[in-house]
Amino acid sequence: MTRWLLTGGAGYIGAHVARALLDSGRGVVVLDDLSTGVRSRVPEGAAFVEASVLDTDAVRAALTSYDVSGVIHLAAKKAVGESVEQPLLYYRENVGGMVSLLDAMALADVSNLVYSSSAAVYGDPAWSPISEDTPCAPLSPYGETKLIGEWMVRDQARARGMSWVSLRYFNVAGAGSPDLGDTSANNLIPMVFDALDRGERPQVFGTDYPTPDGSCIRDYIHVVDLASAHVASAQLCEGGDAAAVFNVGRGIGASVWEVMAAVSEVVGRDVDAEAVGRRPGDPPELVAMVDRIRADLGWSASHDLHDMVASAWPARPNPV
Numbered sequence: 274m275t276r277w278l279l280t281g282g283a284g285y286i287g288a289h290v291a292r293a294l295l296d297s298g299r300g301v302v303v304l305d306d307l308s309t310g311v312r313s314r315v316p317e318g319a320a321f322v323e324a325s326v327l328d329t330d331a332v333r334a335a336l337t338s339y340d341v342s343g344v345i346h347l348a349a350k351k352a353v354g355e356s357v358e359q360p361l362l363y364y365r366e367n368v369g370g371m372v373s374l375l376d377a378m379a380l381a382d383v384s385n386l387v388y389s390s391s392a393a394v395y396g397d398p399a400w401s402p403i404s405e406d407t408p409c410a411p412l413s414p415y416g417e418t419k420l421i422g423e424w425m426v427r428d429q430a431r432a433r434g435m436s437w438v439s440l441r442y443f444n445v446a447g448a449g450s451p452d453l454g455d456t457s458a459n460n461l462i463p464m465v466f467d468a469l470d471r472g473e474r475p476q477v478f479g480t481d482y483p484t485p486d487g488s489c490i491r492d493y494i495h496v497v498d499l500a501s502a503h504v505a506s507a508q509l510c511e512g513g514d515a516a517a518v519f520n521v522g523r524g525i526g527a528s529v530w531e532v533m534a535a536v537s538e539v540v541g542r543d544v545d546a547e548a549v550g551r552r553p554g555d556p557p558e559l560v561a562m563v564d565r566i567r568a569d570l571g572w573s574a575s576h577d578l579h580d581m582v583a584s585a586w587p588a589r590p591n592p593v
């Protein structure tokens with residue numbers, strides 16, 4: 274049995290990836306410092322090591338003692354606003370974390386790596402849908418650290434021969450079960466639920482964008498679909514000589530007003546969203562071109578926006 278180490282495997286996305294890998298017949302070791310992760314999210318059947326990726330010795334020990342054949346590197350800080358206020362924290366955790374991980378992998382002679390990158394690497398591209406060849410120009414320290422991580426993987430692979438995939442996630446939403454919801458209040462759907470639970474009107478930031486209904490358009494991807502893209506990526510790495518960057522999205526945009534309508538449908542009443550001013554730094558439209566992942570990985574999403582909202586509603590952290 275091949276065994277994969279998941280850094281950040283106790284987090285929102287990692288918990289889903291861990292389950293999908295176990296279901297694929299692979300072994301799983303989760304390494305997480307529990308800074309935002311939750312121990313109870315690590316599935317039965319997975320080993321757990323409480324450590325930071327910054328602790329190279331601990332990562333190396335986990336790789337060798339569990340005879341790991343590949344790593345899925347999800348551990349990171351991910352709040353864009355916080356990264357603007359505390360850039361060094363993001364460079365230390367995300368860039369320093371990658372240095373430490375690649376060191377540990379080299380020492381333990383592990384050469385398969387799947388990396389959690391982000392659509393944030395693109396910044397505000399001139400056109401949409403966005404192909405993987407679009408020039409990257411991140412708008413925040415968070416996006417910069419994700420892009421630097423990609424470069425580090427590519428350069429280390431050139432230097433010592435790794436088999437790797439970087440996955441640029443678009444807007445991740447939904448839950449595989451009610452206990453695995455997104456606990457961070459930075460993403461649109463959890464923010465809308467949070468407002469509803471507090472008896473407030475959810476807000477639509479900016480209604481004068483150059484989009485059909487004036488609100489921002491994003492490409493929402495169900496976390497369960499995202500997890501299956503990791504299994505396909507792990508398989509590609511195991512075949513040897515993978516060197517790939519893939520967008521992970523549906524290739525379909527949804528506007529903020531459309532998300533509000535989907536939420537209204539799920540909760541069974543009009544959420545009565547309120548139009549307010551734009552937030553700084555929100556690009557009008559970010560939709561993935563998904564031809565490459567479909568062709569090279571044989572992967573495509575199977576869940577739609579309604580599935581995401583309907584699965585996220587019972588999984589919200591503080592239901593009223």
Ligand SMILES: NC(=O)c1ccc[n+]([C@@H]2O[C@H](COP(=O)([O-])OP(=O)(O)OC[C@H]3O[C@@H](n4cnc5c(N)ncnc54)[C@H](O)[C@@H]3O)[C@@H](O)[C@H]2O)c1
Binds near residue numbers: 281304348390446
């Ligand atoms: N959620 C999204 O919409 C989204 C979009 C694009 C990319 N990503 C990327 O996906 C990855 C996972 O995100 P998530 O939404 O599951 O976030 P999350 O905060 O739920 O999960 C991150 C996990 O990493 C752990 N962690 C953080 N720093 C660590 C360290 N130094 N050592 C060990 N563990 C550490 C945390 O405890 C947590 O369990 C991140 O790399 C993030 O940048 C997320």
